[in-house]
Amino acid sequence: MTEARQDSLPWLDDASRTEIRRAVEALYRVHGLMGSLTDLDALLLRISEESRRVAGAEAASVILYDEKSDELYFEVALGDSGDQARLKSEIRLKMGQGIAGSAAAARATLNISDASRDPRFFSEADSASSFQTRNLLAVPMIERGSLIGVLEVLNKVGADTFSPLDVHVMEMFSGIAAAAVANARLIEQQIKTERLTAIGQAIAGLTHHIKNIITGLNSSTELIDMSLDRGRRDVMDRTWPVLKRSVQRISNFVQDLLAFSKPRVPMRQECDLGALLCEARDAVRDLFNTKHIEMDMDLSGLNGAVWLEADGVYRCLLNLLNNAADALPATGGHVWVRAWSTAPDTLEMEVRDDGPGVPAELRDTIWDPFFSTKGARGTGLGLATTAKVIQEHNGTITLARSGSGACFHILLPGAMRPAVGARDELGESEQ
Template sequence: MATLVVLQGPDKGRTFRTLNEPAILGREADQIPLTDRTVSRRHAEIQPDNGSWVLRDLKSANGTYVNGVRVREPVRLKHGDQIKLGTTLIVYSGDQALPNLRPQMPRDMIDLDVGSANMDSAILASVGTEDSVIIAGPEIHQAARAWKVMSELTSAIGAIIDPDEMLERVMDVILEELPVDRGFILLYDKEGQELVPKVVRYRKGTPERGQKITTSRRIIQHVVEKREAVLCTNAMTDRRFSSEAAQDSIHSFGLHSVLCAPIMGRDQLMGVIHIDSAAAAHTYTQEQLRLMSVIGQVTGMALQNARLVQQQMQTARLAATGETVAYLSHYIKNILQGVQSGADLVDMGLTKQNAGTVRQGWGIVQRNLERILQLTMNMLVFSKRREPKLQANNLNKIVADAVSLVQKKADEQKVILLTDLEEPFPPVPLDAAGIHQATLNIVSNAIDAVKAETGVVNVHTHFNGDEGIADIIISDNGSGIERDKIEEIFEPFRSGKGQGGTGLGLAVARKIIREHHGRIVVNSTVGEGTTFQIRLPVQEGARTSDETFSTVQ
């Protein structure tokens, strides 16, 4: 006996059964009459042949199709085949024995193996990855729609490097462009042994807690083994088809149209994309099969690229961490050696009761304690992102206090430190502690950049009302900076002071100023000196343009 279930068309939901005798399908057929006006009066015929059924077209006006392929010669039908006559779509169920799939324990939200007592899978068509590079379609609008989908997909995932976020966006695009009741994406685990659900979506609602999404292992196995996208029909078994209660509604048969595509990287299978829709609402086409195959390829390539980027970032982070640890260990070792030298002098002075030696040793200890305090403060600022706590502050007072802290250093190095703080000066919205740290770092750096006896560092403030900018200008008469070195001075752990610098001062200063939406302008003349101009927006939320570096040689 052959059973034909109408999925789409004017007769949707009707079921026809025929015993072991030929039957005509058409508008004027006695055995299988159809009311679809696009169906010919005598459109096609099915007839038994050695335990199976054969379908042939009767020179119909609009043609007969099986699984999307036009019938020109008699076709032997298989369980689950889709027959299209005009706008009517029919699913065939014969007497063939159904495969008995071995049950498997479900994992997470997806049961990849459902036994024959629950679901069968008939693979109607497939397309390999090589065949799907060009999306073919009989209509121009279908090709245009396919390219629109691919454009949206590449735009959505092109800049995403987080694999989980990328897969969510892929499913977003699929749900927007294709009729989908359920969709899920599976990826292989790190060992490459087991498919793990990464995205599970329902178009309407969400599955109840603990509810399994069932699909056939046969579909997944075929896609994995053949590495090709498949178009399938899932139908309940013959016992279900013969149920009288199931005849009233097409939904009672549990018929689903399924698309499943491999996620392919560069010659590597990474997972699968699976979507399905109730066949009563929609059945997928060959064009949508090809589209899904390309989506799988694009997703695989993007996913593989994202993983490579993450690996490179991780490698870079590890390398940077190792470099940082090595640099800091060396710098801290030098500080501790200085502390130890000072402590030895203090001990010697106490032993010999020599106050001069004690003061000399204690001075060394103090200087090295200041160095480690400065290192600690810079590391705290540099190591984390933070939003500055903006409050109206007296900028001149902050600058003057920072200068006073390095005055002793300037005196010891025999450097002249001058200030020219413009008055009156309006309150400026800024983070006092941050601007204090940035100013301190740049002024200290300027003192180190000049020669003893002849070195001069000038700190000047200026309010530019027309631009709404408050300026802190630190200039020195040092040796200047070469053009190709300008960028380097702001890189962390880059120091021109040998063992005397941390390489963090200017990097921290730039970070703080950027957090204030300000900028640092550097002007330098080789052999004459350098000027650092900190530009801070006066209006809260305002921004200055990007940092400007210029060098005159």
């Protein structure tokens, strides 16, 4: 292979052959790389590094074109003594200003062998980056007729100027780089659009949910007004629980939204799990009674105190209990809550119901935020929030495979002891 290569291009001397081989290899490498990099910042940095290698230069800059202001700005500047931050924040070039601006305006490569003597040379970039430019090559990056920016390589290593081969290779390279930048920008734009669409859909869903609860609240208050006016105690008795449930729903919703919206470190404290479970049971008591749901609690396998963020775990239990109630038919059903400890310091919990269970094809999807099979009655935040809180406690929650019904199993390693982190967090919170 090597010999075959040496036989090729026989009219060139060894040095030129080595140069050409270096350039071709660099272009091959760069071509592969550019296609696979879609993160714009990483791509620009790579373009700059590869430009320097491809051209055998001391430093390289990627200068991008800002279409709105018709100016050029330094996006990446790489050199041994380069001060990137200052170049990036301070220097903007007008079209036609400096060598880069002139190359951009003319859309042509400029190969300058003595920068100090060229009247177009813009010395402020050197002062800002404390770099001394002797010679430079500025190549416009053009993609389908549009200017993307300018690639600049500075100070050819081991020579006074960049060779015609360097010019040729950099022109090919700038074409690849321009296409890669345009591609990465398109992908970024697409991701942004998709995100905005998803946010829009989520807001529309949430607003719909709030509107439904508020409609319920309004009709309850109207009925209570009427029962007060007309002394109808029977209407009042019927309406009051409905109003309480609507208030509970809106409060649950807001709490879930808060818990879901940002990452948190749980404030673990010693807590009475029995009391916590009773509190959750009391919160759903009315709902369970209305739907004739029986509930069993078993804490017999629990040995010792637990260390958790009580509010967070309470929200998880409430979500699981509400889901169980929603899943059970109007004719009633059964819910079992069990908590037990396993060696060395793990807390396990289970919330199980004898409803229809989760269909096999939804077992993964139910954890997605905003996924709900309940239409306007559900936001789909319950399980996503629950999983997030459990994960923030370094635990896991799974949908266990049980016979009929659904069984959610929570594993909280370290919850049976005051972990070092927990004490620290507690300490911080007490200050």
